[in-house]
Amino acid sequence: MPNRRTFLKSAAACAPAAAMLRTPAQNPAKTIAPLPATLPADRWPAEFDVAPGIINLENGYWGLMPVRTANLYAEKTAYVNRFNSIWGRGVLPGDNSAADFRAGRAAIASMVGVAYEECALTRSGTEGLQTLIVQYKNLKPGDTVICCDLDYDTTLSAMDYLGDHRGAKVVRFNMPEPATEANVLQAYEDTLKANPGTKMMLVTQVSHRTGLISPVKKIVAMARARGVDCIVDIAHGVGCLDFKIPDLDCDFAAWSVHKWTMAPLGTGALYIRRNRIADIDIHYDNHEIPPDDITARVPPGVTNFAATLTLPGAVQFYNATGxxxxxxxxxxxxxxxxxxxxxxxxxxxxxxxxxxxxxxxxxxxxxxxxxxxxxxxxxxxxxxxxxxxxxxxxxxxxxxxxxxxxxxxxxxxxxxxxxxxxxxxxxxxx
Missing domain, CATH: 3.90.1150.170 (Aspartate Aminotransferase, domain 1)
Structure with a gap:
């Protein structure tokens, strides 16, 4: 039986390892025309394979992948399944699963305009937001945290967790209806004034309940002036609105990559400003990763590798649509x-x-x-x-x-x- 060194020499001699691993699956997906640098809006519907006979106006759950992204995902799924731990453990020279993962993370960081070190991939927007909320370190019993009725259900659950398990006072206010930018700002200001012991506030950029877009940058500035941190839910903003995270001037944010970026299901991301990483606790005392690394905050474990490998293609499609x-x-x-x-x-x-x-x-x-x-x-x-x-x-x-x-x-x-x-x-x- 050949040992690992012999195997590697044989692999290298027979063919470049990377080329061998990149061999397409036996039944590749149907090819389509290459993606142009700019894809006009009148061509967008043709990019999707939509269920016939139904007008689907419920695209807030997750984003339908364009056919080219779905094809890429199928290719990456076959690739990961075919080469399994040979690829995953980095056995063959010239192919590195870690580099593939870095490429996916780098694509998402670039899309939202932040440094690679400030962005970590998650399994969903919920996982990212709950990570930021539950692992927020700057709380002591009796401190106040603020949220509102239009925030996402699982983030509200995480805020309630802070009350039940860390002794925080959870204040939930109702967003004005009908809403205007002025009365939204007034609602946040009134709630902050009424709760001087506030340390952290949840702010939703685009409400999944009504679609209301809140003036996040102004809310963050208002809170920061009072010494209050904001954790911002941008799940329905990234890929839908034309902005970068620095435009919000926030320290903490998370989102679903499988929504408006139209990446495979099970993809999300979180952002922590570089000088605030220490304010989010590492996950379950995870010392396998250096404590100053943002990824130490994310729950570890096997993810959908093929989905991560598809992220650069999903971002490329986003860039082409503009x-x-x-x-x-x-x-x-x-x-x-x-x-x-x-x-x-x-x-x-x-x-x-x-x-x-x-x-x-x-x-x-x-x-x-x-x-x-x-x-x-x-x-x-x-x-x-x-x-x-x-x-x-x-x-x-x-x-x-x-x-x-x-x-x-x-x-x-x-x-x-x-x-x-x-x-x-x-x-x-x-």
Whole structure:
């Protein structure tokens, strides 16, 4: 039986190791045209393989991968499965799994405009946000932490954890409705003033419940002036809005890469400003990684390697569509249906008309929609009668809503179909 050294010499002699490992699978995915540097918006729908016969306007759960990204993911899945630990353990010269992982992380860091050392990959936005919240070190019993009704459910659970397990006072306020930038800022300021013992505050850039975009940079500055740290949920911002993390001037943030970056499921990331890494505790006393390394904060264990290897391709697609063009197009799709129904007597739009406060996501509430059962009636009516898929969201202080979230593959005709349906059904609960 050859030993490891003999095996390596044989592999190197037969073929370059990297080339051998990169041999395609036996059944490669169908190839498509190379991605151009700039992909115009009118070509976006053709990039996706969409289920026929249904208008899917529930793209807030996760992002549908374009076909080229799905093909790449299939290729990487076959590759990882085929070469297994030969690749994973870095056995063959010329191929290094660690370098592949670094490339995925570097692509995400570059996309959001931060240093590689300030960004760590996670399995989801939830994992990243809960890591930042639960492992936030600068709390003692009796300190206050602040959140609001529009924050994400699992982040609210993590804030409650601080109350139950670390003795923090958890203050949850309700976002004004209808919201404006002015009254959103006032709500944060009033809550901070009423709670002078606050040490940390959760701030959501784009609410998954209503689509409201909050003025994060102003909120962070307001909190910092009072010695309060902000952990920012940017899950529905990255890839949807045209911004970089430094634009927010925040110290801590996390997001889902499988949402608007349209990467494979099970991908997320977190950011910690370089000089604040020590303020987030390492995970479960993990000393396998140097304590000043951001990745020591992330739960260890096997991840979906193929998903990580697909990240550079997902970011390449994002770059080809263009951040500003993407944001403007998604806002246009949203405006198309909202402007057609906002004056109907029984429709309440849950975000302000100011484009700075909305983009793709917008929720509505019909008159008479007071309970989850009411919201489900609306959701089911749209699907059963019109084959339009939306989703109800609960947790908003004034009652459940129906969330509408177009994506890059949706068309003006899709939005017109929703508007037509609402013009017929807006009084269905009366």
């Amino acid at each position: 951040g500003k063009v993407r944001e403007d197009h998604l806002r246009m799709l949203r405006d198309r249906w909202v402007h057609a129904v906002k004056d109907l007597p029984n429709v309440d739009i849950l975000v302000p008309d100011n484009p700075a406060n909305y983009c793709a996501i917008t929720s509505f509430r019909l008159k008479g929609m007071y309970t989850v059962a009411d919201a489900l009636k609306v959701q089911h009516r749209l699907f059963d009668k019109y084959k339009i898929h939306t989703v109800f969201r609960k947790g908003v202080a004034k009652g459940p809503v129906i969330r509408v979230t177009p994506s890059l593959y949706n068309t003006v005709a899709d939005m017109d179909a929703l508007a037509t349906a609402l013009q017929v059904e807006h009084g269905m609960l009366l």
